[in-house]
Amino acid sequence: MSNFQIEAQNCANDINNALDEALSKEQFFEPYGAIPKHLLLAMRHGTLNGGKRLRPLLLRQTAAIFNVPHEQTIIAGMALEMVHCYSLIHDDLPAMDNDDLRRGQKTVHKEFDEATAILAGDNLLTLAFEILASPKDHKETELRLKLISELAKSAGACGMVGGQMLDLASENETLSLKEIDNIHAMKTGALIRASVRMGAIIGLASDRELIALTKYGELAGRAFQLADDILDETATDRQLGKTTGKDKKSGKATLVANIGVKESKVKLLEIIEQAKAALSLFGEKANSLRASVDYFGQRES
Amino acid sequence: MSNFQIEAQNCANDINNALDEALSKEQFFEPYGAIPKHLLLAMRHGTLNGGKRLRPLLLRQTAAIFNVPHEQTIIAGMALEMVHCYSLIHDDLPAMDNDDLRRGQKTVHKEFDEATAILAGDNLLTLAFEILASPKDHKETELRLKLISELAKSAGACGMVGGQMLDLASENETLSLKEIDNIHAMKTGALIRASVRMGAIIGLASDRELIALTKYGELAGRAFQLADDILDETATDRQLGKTTGKDKKSGKATLVANIGVKESKVKLLEIIEQAKAALSLFGEKANSLRASVDYFGQRES
Numbered sequence: 001m002s003n004f005q006i007e008a009q010n011c012a013n014d015i016n017n018a019l020d021e022a023l024s025k026e027q028f029f030e031p032y033g034a035i036p037k038h039l040l041l042a043m044r045h046g047t048l049n050g051g052k053r054l055r056p057l058l059l060r061q062t063a064a065i066f067n068v069p070h071e072q073t074i075i076a077g078m079a080l081e082m083v084h085c086y087s088l089i090h091d092d093l094p095a096m097d098n099d100d101l102r103r104g105q106k107t108v109h110k111e112f113d114e115a116t117a118i119l120a121g122d123n124l125l126t127l128a129f130e131i132l133a134s135p136k137d138h139k140e141t142e143l144r145l146k147l148i149s150e151l152a153k154s155a156g157a158c159g160m161v162g163g164q165m166l167d168l169a170s171e172n173e174t175l176s177l178k179e180i181d182n183i184h185a186m187k188t189g190a191l192i193r194a195s196v197r198m199g200a201i202i203g204l205a206s207d208r209e210l211i212a213l214t215k216y217g218e219l220a221g222r223a224f225q226l227a228d229d230i231l232d233e234t235a236t237d238r239q240l241g242k243t244t245g246k247d248k249k250s251g252k253a254t255l256v257a258n259i260g261v262k263e264s265k266v267k268l269l270e271i272i273e274q275a276k277a278a279l280s281l282f283g284e285k286a287n288s289l290r291a292s293v294d295y296f297g298q299r300e301s
Numbered sequence: 302m303s304n305f306q307i308e309a310q311n312c313a314n315d316i317n318n319a320l321d322e323a324l325s326k327e328q329f330f331e332p333y334g335a336i337p338k339h340l341l342l343a344m345r346h347g348t349l350n351g352g353k354r355l356r357p358l359l360l361r362q363t364a365a366i367f368n369v370p371h372e373q374t375i376i377a378g379m380a381l382e383m384v385h386c387y388s389l390i391h392d393d394l395p396a397m398d399n400d401d402l403r404r405g406q407k408t409v410h411k412e413f414d415e416a417t418a419i420l421a422g423d424n425l426l427t428l429a430f431e432i433l434a435s436p437k438d439h440k441e442t443e444l445r446l447k448l449i450s451e452l453a454k455s456a457g458a459c460g461m462v463g464g465q466m467l468d469l470a471s472e473n474e475t476l477s478l479k480e481i482d483n484i485h486a487m488k489t490g491a492l493i494r495a496s497v498r499m500g501a502i503i504g505l506a507s508d509r510e511l512i513a514l515t516k517y518g519e520l521a522g523r524a525f526q527l528a529d530d531i532l533d534e535t536a537t538d539r540q541l542g543k544t545t546g547k548d549k550k551s552g553k554a555t556l557v558a559n560i561g562v563k564e565s566k567v568k569l570l571e572i573i574e575q576a577k578a579a580l581s582l583f584g585e586k587a588n589s590l591r592a593s594v595d596y597f598g599q600r601e602s
Binding site: 034039040043095119125127133141148161164165169 | 340387397415427428442449457459467
């Protein structure tokens with residue numbers, strides 16, 4: 001395994017263990033007793049399903065530039081994954097993208113039912129903010145509030161949720177490349193950008209450092225989405241563990257549909273180089289972040 | 302109008318104005334530009350629809366015991382309403398309670414569509430935490446974190462969302478009075494309890510004061526839910542602006558179905574007296590809170 005693969009695997013293990021623990025407690029909250037078991041199982045099904053944990057990885061790699069130990073990025077990483085997984089659970093619903101398959105398993109509403117999927121998503125989102133408010137990883141109150149604010153903004157109406165709304169509205173519409181780019185920046189890019197920025201916040205980055213990392217985060221988000229769209233066009237269902245070719249079928253706006261696979265791959269490599277260039281300020285300390293965005297150009301699932 | 306009515310009206314006006322402003326901004330978040338208009342309209346439809354704003358009222362009445370001016374309870378009151386309204390939007394969905402009517406108007410998924418209703422709810426929940434993290438009303442960082450934590454816990458799997466899950470699962474099941482009570486305490490009671498506790502947190506209540514107010518909050522929540530169930534049985538659709546008699550039709554567990562309307566009304570008055578008794582510590586300063594819980598016994602819509 002490459003250094004990148006080892007690092008990614010370690011991060012995934014840490015986050016999986018933390019999520020497993022956070023989602024197995026019998027009681028969260030006095031005086032009302034235990035969480036309904038059915039709901040807990042649905043939340044576990046929607047999160048503990050072999051996700052790559054790339055957002056927590058970007059967060060811990062960014063924090064590591066500032067010598068923050070990995071142990072102090074677990075809560076924030078979990079919160080990012082809870083928000084990411086809630087968005088997948090809701091996006092898969094029949095009223096949205098109507099997907100039966102996710103990471104090779106039944107989606108939450110197929111394994112359970114729609115009501116349970118809606119509530120499991122709602123609760124993962126709520127829980128993300130609950131754990132970010134806790135002092136476990138960070139004693140500094142201002143820092144915790146900054147993390148909450150960053151996550152909420154990126155997940156909200158001008159970020160992830162807004163992007164999903166525009167994406168649904170774009171079905172069978174003809175959009176300009178700029179419009180497509182903006183939808184992607186909101187739907188996928190905002191949370192990836194936030195992952196990097198939350199790492200920078202934990203690392204107490206200077207304004208100049210935050211600007212550079214934000215630029216990297218935006219470009220990494222674009223690279224990630226473009227790689228995803230290329231895979232949707234070229235990979236098989238089995239490779240991805242989800243239904244492929246769906247974008248085309250549903251008439252969804254993607255860059256690949258507009259400029260073709262070959263040109264998209266050239267574009268992807270360009271964006272990756274730009275992302276790495278944005279890290280020049282940090283020298284070798286940012287090598288992990290460089291490896292992550294390189295991975296976006298090579299991944300096969 | 303009674304003093305209570307004037308106070309309730311003033312509170313509703315303040316919260317409506319604040320929500321109107323918060324949900325009319327063209328931009329929330331750099332660098333992604335404007336919130337999709339469709340989503341904004343759906344969020345407005347689901348919040349600015351004549352709600353009574355009882356949760357912000359309980360919050361400001363509690364804070365007023367500690368001489369906190371009303372202006373410093375607006376953000377927390379708005380956050381409570383955003384969470385309350387998101388829960389109504391999601392609960393009304395076809396996969397959940399399947400309701401077409403809410404406060405005399407079409408529900409969000411009927412006026413727009415299901416995907417938009419899901420996303421509008423998701424975003425209201427997200428926005429609640431975003432505004433609570435902002436320093437506008439409260440400079441003290443610890444206080445803001447306490448409010449976030451309180452709201453998240455009450456809205457989560459052992460509170461509101463968990464209660465809705467159990468409520469759905471209870472359809473056509475025979476439950477004990479204790480089980481019914483617990484579902485109500487979670488589904489409705491948790492957020493009402495949190496409204497009072499958030500007021501106490503803003504007021505920097507002592508432990509002893511917080512315990513007394515928590516007790517009041519729990520009893521007020523029970524009174525509110527019981528009054529709601531009685532009205533569901535006795536009022537007309539027109540009075541309530543929503544579909545009545547639904548609980549019976551869907552075989553849902555309510556106390557009224559178990560012990561009848563007459564005995565439920567006796568029980569309601571008992572709970573109201575207990576709630577008022579819990580406030581003895583505060584003397585006349587808690588008269589507003591007493592009037593609120595009295596109102597639960599008299600309301601007709």
